[in-house]
Amino acid sequence: MRRGPSLFNLASLGLGLTFLYAPIVLLVVYSFNDSRLVTVWGGFSLRWYGELMHNEQLLASVWMTVRIAALSATVATLLGTLAAVALTRGGRFPGRTIFSGAVYAPLVTPEVILGLSLLLLFVAVGAPRGFWTVSAAHTTLTLCYVTVVVQARLASFDRSLEEAAQDLGCPPWRAFLLVTLPNIAPAVAAAWMLAFTLSLDDLVIASFTSGPGATTLPMRIYSAVRLGVTPEINAISTLLIGLVATGVIAAYLIQTRGVRRASR
Amino acid sequence: MDPGADGAVTDGRLNIGAIRSSFAPWEDPAAEPLVRFEKVTKRFGSVTAVNAVDLAIYEREFFALLGPSGCGKTTLMRLLAGFETPDEGRVWLGDNDLSDDPPHRRPVHLMFQSYALFPHLTVEQNVAFGLKQQKLPKGEIADRVAEMVALVRLEGMERRRPDQLSGGQRQRVALARALAPRPQVLLLDEPLAALDRKLREETQFELMAIQQRLGMTFMIVTHDQDEAMVLADRIAVMQAGEIVQVGRPTEIYEAPVSRYVADFIGDVNLFEAAAVSAEEGETRFAGPDSPGGYLASTDEGVVLDGGLYLAVRPEKMVMHLDPPPEGPNRLAGKVLDIGYLGDWTTYVVGLESGRTVRAARANSARLVERPVGWDDPVWLTFAPDAAVVLTR
Numbered sequence: 001m002r003r004g005p006s007l008f009n010l011a012s013l014g015l016g017l018t019f020l021y022a023p024i025v026l027l028v029v030y031s032f033n034d035s036r037l038v039t040v041w042g043g044f045s046l047r048w049y050g051e052l053m054h055n056e057q058l059l060a061s062v063w064m065t066v067r068i069a070a071l072s073a074t075v076a077t078l079l080g081t082l083a084a085v086a087l088t089r090g091g092r093f094p095g096r097t098i099f100s101g102a103v104y105a106p107l108v109t110p111e112v113i114l115g116l117s118l119l120l121l122f123v124a125v126g127a128p129r130g131f132w133t134v135s136a137a138h139t140t141l142t143l144c145y146v147t148v149v150v151q152a153r154l155a156s157f158d159r160s161l162e163e164a165a166q167d168l169g170c171p172p173w174r175a176f177l178l179v180t181l182p183n184i185a186p187a188v189a190a191a192w193m194l195a196f197t198l199s200l201d202d203l204v205i206a207s208f209t210s211g212p213g214a215t216t217l218p219m220r221i222y223s224a225v226r227l228g229v230t231p232e233i234n235a236i237s238t239l240l241i242g243l244v245a246t247g248v249i250a251a252y253l254i255q256t257r258g259v260r261r262a263s264r
Numbered sequence: 265m266d267p268g269a270d271g272a273v274t275d276g277r278l279n280i281g282a283i284r285s286s287f288a289p290w291e292d293p294a295a296e297p298l299v300r301f302e303k304v305t306k307r308f309g310s311v312t313a314v315n316a317v318d319l320a321i322y323e324r325e326f327f328a329l330l331g332p333s334g335c336g337k338t339t340l341m342r343l344l345a346g347f348e349t350p351d352e353g354r355v356w357l358g359d360n361d362l363s364d365d366p367p368h369r370r371p372v373h374l375m376f377q378s379y380a381l382f383p384h385l386t387v388e389q390n391v392a393f394g395l396k397q398q399k400l401p402k403g404e405i406a407d408r409v410a411e412m413v414a415l416v417r418l419e420g421m422e423r424r425r426p427d428q429l430s431g432g433q434r435q436r437v438a439l440a441r442a443l444a445p446r447p448q449v450l451l452l453d454e455p456l457a458a459l460d461r462k463l464r465e466e467t468q469f470e471l472m473a474i475q476q477r478l479g480m481t482f483m484i485v486t487h488d489q490d491e492a493m494v495l496a497d498r499i500a501v502m503q504a505g506e507i508v509q510v511g512r513p514t515e516i517y518e519a520p521v522s523r524y525v526a527d528f529i530g531d532v533n534l535f536e537a538a539a540v541s542a543e544e545g546e547t548r549f550a551g552p553d554s555p556g557g558y559l560a561s562t563d564e565g566v567v568l569d570g571g572l573y574l575a576v577r578p579e580k581m582v583m584h585l586d587p588p589p590e591g592p593n594r595l596a597g598k599v600l601d602i603g604y605l606g607d608w609t610t611y612v613v614g615l616e617s618g619r620t621v622r623a624a625r626a627n628s629a630r631l632v633e634r635p636v637g638w639d640d641p642v643w644l645t646f647a648p649d650a651a652v653v654l655t656r
Contacts, residue, residue, distance in 0.1 A: 163347060164380035166367045168445065169397030175368075182384045 031234035038229045048235040065217040072138035073195035080146025081188055088154040107144045115208030129211030137209040142195035153187035186254045193251035197244050289322040298323045298481055304353035306339055313339040315505035326475050327483045328492035331502035341451050341485045345374045373447035377454040379438035381426040387437050388422040394445035412440040432463050452484040468494050489529050501525050522656040526575045533621045535574045546648055553617045559592040560651040573654040580650035581623035584643040585634055595644040
């Protein structure tokens with residue numbers, strides 16, 4: 001027997017979705033606005049997307065953001081996966097609790113404080129602020145998310161598979177490469193996507209740790225908005241939303257496919 | 265040693281069990297064991313999982329470790345596979361001390377209870393996994409995989425992944441994968457636990473046939489006594505980290521060394537008894553349950569003092585509906601419960617002394633002249649050689 005959702009369920013769903021997505025939908029709609037005034041509808045047009053293509057400054061910051069996101073996501077995935085392996089496979093090594101706490105701390109630390117402390121660190125060691133410092137800061141931010149995702153997968157991964165590989169002649173590191181890694185690959189890919197997306201839309205930490213010549217897209221948009229919202233900002237924001245949504249959906253799909261396969 | 269061909273007694277020992285077998289390297293003092301546990305102890309925190317175990321397993325033997333869960337049998341097997349290292353004692357394979365070798369350097373393979381097939385590899389790749397680690401030439405790997413796939417009758421399934429196989433097929437892939445690199449000892453961790461009953465029985469005989477054909481040494485860990493009895497040349501019964509008895513299935517069943525073993529393997533009736541007088545090969549006992557006392561065959565050299573127990577299996581109890589003549593080994597009571605199993609019926613009989621005794625009868629005829637009912641008065645007797653004298 002099948003029953004459709006009740007009226008109450010439909011109403012609360014609609015209300016919730018409106019609350020969450022109405023502003024975003026509005027922004028996307030207005031990015032196709034022909035008018036120079038943001039709040040007045042002047043007909044459909046792709047004009048602002050065209051103008052975007054000629055805005056060198058904006059394009060430079062898009063490129064900068066993507067490079068930072070790719071680098072920090074890759075490093076964070078590597079380190080975060082290793083941390084997850086240590087936490088799930090290391091047994092009760094001395095200092096495990098502290099290590100686990102240290103890995104997860106950035107998850108709950110306010111971003112402002114994380115940004116400030118990173119800035120203090122970079123100033124203290126005299127690191128020139130720019131591409132490298134933002135990348136390092138984003139690695140710090142996203143590493144714990146990677147660990148959470150990969151650790152969840154490792155915890156549900158049948159340990160006897162690794163033992164079987166070792167039993168059949170693999171040293172532990174090769175058992176990890178040949179058996180564990182191929183099976184947790186979807187989770188690792190999803191973690192990379194998540195880290196990439198987090199880095200892409202981070203404003204606070206980037207503002208603290210960036211220097212001249214390394215302006216990321218969120219920073220560019222934020223400073224532009226202070227001078228007044230232009231339809232061009234709507235257009236670039238729409239593109240950004242599209243990119244982030246693609247990343248999140250891809251991460252979700254990759255991971256659910258992996259889970260389905262593992263549970264079959 | 266050649267088991268005695270005639271007479272019930274050889275070398276002063278009772279000849280036990282109904283099966284004659286000439287494979288008994290453990291009785292040959294000149295035979296060198298393949299696997300030797302030497303005073304092996306393993307502790308987990310304050311728990312001693314394996315306590316000073318001495319055990320020898322011979323080449324071509326099908327050896328079973330039997331015990332309830334938590335008795336240390338799995339730990340003992342993992343000590344041989346290399347997933348645990350002993351806190352004390354040594355583990356030997358032939359002349360090599362394996363105690364400190366990691367699992368990947370031991371020529372001992374394990375078939376996991378969960379099968380642990382690699383989900384991202386096909387049947388073929390799973391079976392080839394261990395061979396690739398040995399860096400065998402490609403052609404030889406292909407030959408060996410084909411041979412193994414044929415051995416476990418999985419032809420045509422080579423390109424399937426584990427999730428496209430049934431439980432029984434997965435079990436066979438796991439067996440083929442562990443056998444392919446030709447380990448010196450194959451360890452099987454509850455290999456049939458996940459199969460249904462019919463398939464389990466078939467697989468038991470298949471396992472025995474494969475072990476015979478390959479002439480390999482198998483060690484199985486199980487909590488299922490029937491499985492151990494059917495499969496093994498010898499069984500080691502474990503209790504709380506220690507081995508309490510090692511012997512052929514018939515020895516374990518018909519001549520248990522303690523009440524624990526007697527009770528763990530099959531059903532048993534235990535009677536408290538005290539020795540009264542000993543004659544040639546037979547001893548008289550007195551006990552609260554039998555007014556006429558007991559008479560039991562006893563081996564020479566059995567010490568008969570202190571509190572003893574007589575153990576009698578239910579199927580060795582003879583049930584009478586009319587009172588048999590007075591004498592030893594005669595118990596009177598009435599039927600309290602009847603368990604009909606098809607091939608056998610188990611009767612629970614309440615004795616006059618208040619305790620209950622089990623008697624089993626084979627249902628060898630479809631039509632019974634005098635069926636037994638609840639509350640019927642019955643008498644139970646057993647032969648002197650049906651009782652085992654237990655001092656522990």
